[in-house]
Amino acid sequence: MSVIKNIKQKVNILQIAGKLGIEVNSQNKARCFNGKFHKHGDRTPSLQFYPETQSYYCFACSIGGDVIELVKTYQDCSTTEAIKMLEGLI
Ligand SMILES: [Zn+2]
Structure with a gap:
């Protein structure tokens, strides 16, 4: 099984x-963290999490x-760094 x-x-x-x-609200929505880098300024939560598919949009x-x-x-890290971090969290 792959990592x-x-x-x-x-x-x-x-x-x-x-x-x-x-911060994820009760509808599984969050303010877009992409604003950290691109500053699209999310005043209302536009980012939806989908726990059924373990994804977000x-x-x-x-x-x-x-x-x-x-x-x-x-x-803002590489895939390798992300994997390392996730391994530490699960
Ligand atoms: Zn966004």
């Missing part, structure tokens, strides 16, 4: 979001992906 597959099976994207410091700037992509975008 990535293993991580994806074990993680809960909402839990990881919480550990990263992203921002309706304001069209970013999205899986949990590894989430860590990469939030931390």
